[in-house]
């Protein structure tokens with residue numbers, strides 16, 4: 001059996017016994033066969049000693065059991081790594097950052113405590129997945145939408161505390177939450193916002209409560225275990241309409257994105273869209289390949305001409321509109337007016353869908369997630385032979401200039417690293433979050449030590465290149481958390497030092513998710529470089 | 530989701546009190562179908578956007594939909610679910626319990642020739 005760092009085998013055996021008393025024997029996993037199921041299926045460390053494999057897993061069912069586990073962990077100084085549904089594939093899966101931690105698996109806590117379709121919110125436990133909540137809403141005929149992340153088996157809580165994103169107007173998942181219940185590192189339960197007022201009638205309506213607003217400290221953090229969380233839901237809209245704007249020239253990107261930013265920041269477009277170019281999906285076209293093979297590559301004019309011949313724009317954006325049918329039609333009309341200032345802009349209206357949607361219409365949705373219906377179709381994103389990937393996910397400004405710069409900078413970086421863009425894929429720039437673009441690169445994971453080593457080096461290199469240009473990651477795989485936190489270094493790492501001060505005060509034994517986002521408890525902190 | 534689980538238990542207990550002329554493992558197959566629908570169908574089902582089915586189809590597997598297969602064996606199914614393959618991750622016991630997995634295996638082998 002693996003042992004958590006610094007814990008004797010006698011102590012660990014005692015702790016395991018106490019965990020069993022707290023949650024029931026069958027919910028403490030210690031055999032290699034069971035514990036191996038907590039490995040990260042998309043680990044960039046396959047077949048390497050460095051892979052952080054847990055020592056055990058404990059699956060409580062209820063907040064009192066979570067408290068009991070935390071108290072035992074404090075007694076023996078055992079590191080716990082919390083997961084809700086543990087589907088954080090691409091960012092660490094269900095595996096801890098620190099090898100031989102004990103995984104605290106909250107999947108069994110899967111109660112839907114309330115769904116309200118008059119004031120549009122839900123209160124759920126960590127094990128509730130998007131599929132679960134969707135089914136519950138359908139079964140009870142409630143007139144609300146959820147906003148799933150692309151993989152529907154993830155949890156509202158796990159995804160939101162990792163600050164994940166979706167596609168509908170509620171797509172910024174942490175921003176959409178209202179009220180938390182948290183087990184603190186000392187085992188005490190705390191409720192935030194209006195939940196701190198006993199008998200509060202507005203825990204899921206008013207976010208802030210009274211005094212400093214602390215909820216952010218429990219996102220991407222190792223300061224607490226979230227055991228309940230409220231979420232604002234979108235009232236089922238009457239209609240959904242998309243309209244695609246295409247522009248002919250490379251230089252049209254500036255005004256195109258400026259128009260998008262205006263529409264989004266004015267709340268006329270509220271949903272995830274991304275800047276697309278046919279040059280991406282025409283990669284296999286022989287004519288384009290010939291142009292690209294020319295010494296020095298094709299000129300912008302040649303590319304523009306090539307696309308013009310095919311009756312295609314250089315860039316396009318598909319705008320999503322949600323709301324009453326009359327309103328979405330008017331919003332699209334207004335958007336067309338806004339973009340008609342770009343010479344040669346063309347417009348294509350999609351089908352107007354009304355809700356509740358006729359199941360026969362479902363196949364027409366390229367991605368049902370955009371209309372609040374969870375799915376796993378996104379797993380096709382890396383191709384049919386993919387063994388998984390880790391996400392490189394920087395945030396760049398929502399401007400045409402920034403997109404062109406990012407494209408150039410990352411293309412150069414790939415070239416320098418001797419990598420072809422071929423096996424990689426590039427998504428976005430997408431508007432999952434307000435006011436900025438998220439760019440996603442999938443780094444393939446393979447069961448090949450040398451390739452993974454090289455990929456890890458390249459990944460770290462990209463983090464640095466991005467930071468040199470003022471772009472930071474919004475989230476990262478456990479393997480790169482330290483490297484990313486290193487780049488958030490303003491004033492001699494003042495932010496990390498602040499986190500460390502708080503960590504030491506709240507979690508003196510360093511039991512909760514050591515190393516999460518580069519924040520280590522005092523006992524494990526390396527002398528700062 | 531607990532409510533669904535309670536519903537399932539209820540349904541199962543009703544079946545148990547029903548006359549016992551059903552094939553002995555019919556309950557198991559039905560339970561397997563439900564667990565399969567929850568955990569496997571979104572990748573292995575029919576229709577657009579089913580990446581597991583797409584992957585098997587691209588490999589030339591016929592039929593590509595797992596539920597239509599008659600050649601899967603119980604140990605193979607268990608191995609795939611507990612170890613994963615390509616981008617299919619392995620499943621933990623808090624997601625798919627051993628009993629659930631027995632049921633899935635019964636369901637996916639229901640049409641195998643003896």
Ligand SMILES: Cc1cc2nc3c(=O)[nH]c(=O)nc-3n(C[C@H](O)[C@H](O)[C@H](O)COP(=O)(O)OP(=O)(O)OC[C@H]3O[C@@H](n4cnc5c(N)ncnc54)[C@H](O)[C@@H]3O)c2cc1C
Nearest residue numbers: 083084085086087088149150154155158159164165225226
């Ligand atoms: C193909 C593909 C597409 C993806 N698309 C998206 C997407 O569209 N949007 C998106 O956001 N992500 C996406 N992801 C990433 C990821 O799969 C999802 O974010 C997923 O929802 C995260 O897993 P989870 O919900 O099970 O959370 P978990 O794995 O349970 O947890 C996520 C993180 O939060 C912490 N945590 C979990 N629960 C708690 C708790 N109760 N208290 C304190 N800390 C906790 C964990 O330590 C972990 O670091 C994608 C991944 C893949 C492979």
